[in-house]
Amino acid sequence: MAFTPTPLSQQDLRWKNQQLGFDNTITIGADGCALACLAMLVNGYGFTETPATLNAKLTAMGSGVGFVGGMIVWGALTRAFPGIVYRSINLWTDQPASLTGIDAALAAGKPVVVQVDRSPSAGLQNHWVLLYARQGTDYLLLDPWPNPPDSLPVTLSGRYGFGRSAAQVITAAVWYDAAGTSPAAPPADGLYVRVPYSLASGLNLRAAPATSASILATEKTGAYLRCLEPDAVALPKIGQQNQWLQVRDPANLTGYVAAWYVESTGTSTPATPATPSTPTTPATPTTPTTPTTPAAPALTVTVMQSVGSSGLRLRSQPDMTGNLLALEPAGAALTVVEAAEQALAKVGVQGKWLNVRDGRGLTGYVAAWFVQAGAAVPAAAQTVTVAAAVGPAGLRLREAPNASSNTxxxxxxxxxxxxxEPAAGKVGVNGQWLKVKEPGGATGYVAAWYVQ
Known part of the structure; x- marks a missing residue:
């Protein structure tokens, strides 16, 4: 899918004063260079976004999913535009950038979002631009800062070089692939699952339901696979660790895929009208069976307070290189989707990862050393009281956990x-905030150092 450079300015009067993400102290005009670069990236593949519309889409995903404060979650772009697949990010803050990956992407016609040190002055003066082609030993770029946008080609060294090499100017790079626009819906002839775009290398179709079985094919991201098992059997497996689905791929190959790596499309087999038949002799009633023991409830773990305000990263695979899917706040309850016995042995252990599902239904992996077994104590069982230290002015219930948010x-x-939320380690501590509900039913945040 060919990329067509389409310039935009973060300082366009139509959106420059709009709040960026969830941080009410910054605007698109002042700090929205990365946002504008992503808008230019998707527009180059045929979309028609502005920094304002993309800001709205990422914000609508929720805090920690599209934005962390005013910082973009790079992988969220794939959620908004499934055909634009986030690959990775590289940082070079204390060493020259490696240009090999950038050059390879541009040679393949794929633009690269890069952070540049826009001034030779001491320290880093960060700014994001979009590289879209090589020009000799230099790079052509789309710069979101000028308003109106540049009407003539601009090079990296010409604007931000100041005698420095590209490797010295570039401090980070973010790669995306264009897999095409969102695929058409699957046929309505049965239950289908889809290979998610977070699986950059695709999904193996195997000859038997085991990771040791021979690989018949590798299914591309976005591919629809027809389930060959009854809906009642297949649906409970989707997203579950160590479960396998028998499927048929678009090339008519039949095999098995790991159910924990596919996502449901919501399409199920329409009921086929039954053909009238000659009544049969009623079956002899069977002897009632002993009721089965109810299945044990799923294991729940809680994000530890030690993650602080940064939260815990939910990743697409069980290592630090996995794409960031979401940020789970301290105290969040996560449902474990792997065997409980196996999971309990990992909880709190450095270097181990857990396959979990969060409250929004997102499934991924978290660092097991930042969770504890069991759900948080129900909030209804815990209360705090506004301390007398607030005086006659009272304590402000705020919209967000900071002193600049709305009262x-x-x-x-x-x-x-x-x-x-869990209050351990917060009550009475300066700089900490608590999410609470007041007697009238309003919810918000209060300064933890003014409650007891």
Whole structure:
């Protein structure tokens, strides 16, 4: 899919003053260079986004999914545009950049989002631009800073070189592939699953339901696979560790795929009207069987408070190179989707990873050394009280956990607040915030150093 350079400016008057992501202290005009680069990237593949519309789409995904504060979650672009597949990010803050990967991508017609040190002054003055072609030993770029956008070709060294090499100017690079626009819906002739775009290398179709079985084919990301098992058997397996699905691929090959690597498309086999038949003799009633023991509830783990405000990264594979799918806040309950006995042996162990599903239904992997077994104590069982230290001015219930966010309500001394998150290590501690519900039902955040 050919890329067509389409310039945009982050400082366009139509959106320059809009809040960037979830940080109400910054705007698209001042800090939206990465956002504008992503808008230019998707537009080069035929979309029609602006920094404002892309900002809205990523924000709508929720905090920690599209943005962390005002910082973009790079993998979120694939959620908004399934055909634009996030690959990886490289950082070179204290060494010259390696240009090999950048050159290879550009040679294949794929633009690269790069961070540049825009000034030779001491320290890093970071700015994001979009490289879209080589020009001799230099690079052509789309720069989101000028308004109106550049009307003539601009090179990296010409604008930001100041006598430095490209390897000295570039401090980070983000790679995406264009797999085409979102594929057409699968046929409505049965249950289909899809190979997710987060599986950059595709999914192996095997001759038997085991990782040791021979590989028949590697299914591309976005491919629809027809389930050959009854819906009632296949549906509970999707997304579950150590489960396998028998499927048929678009090339009519039949085999098995790991159910924990596919996603449901929501299409199931329409019921086929039954053909009337001659009544048969009623079957002899069977002897009632002993009721089966209910299945044990799924194991739940909780994100530890030690992750701080940064949260815990939910990744697409069990290592640090996996794509970032979401950020799970401290105290979040995660459902384990692998064998409980196997998972419990990993909890709290450095270097181990757990396959989990979060409250939004996202499935991925988290570092096991940052979770603890069991759900958080129900908030209804815990309360705190507004301390007298707030004085007659009362305590502010805020929209977000910071002193610059909007005030929702003023809470008087002695007001009892229901905790909506674990409070261990926070109550009475300066700089900490608690999510609470006040007696009138409003929810928000209060300064933890003013409650007891």
């Amino acid at each position: 929702l309500k003023i809470l008087a001394t002695g007001t009892t607040l229901t905790l909506l």
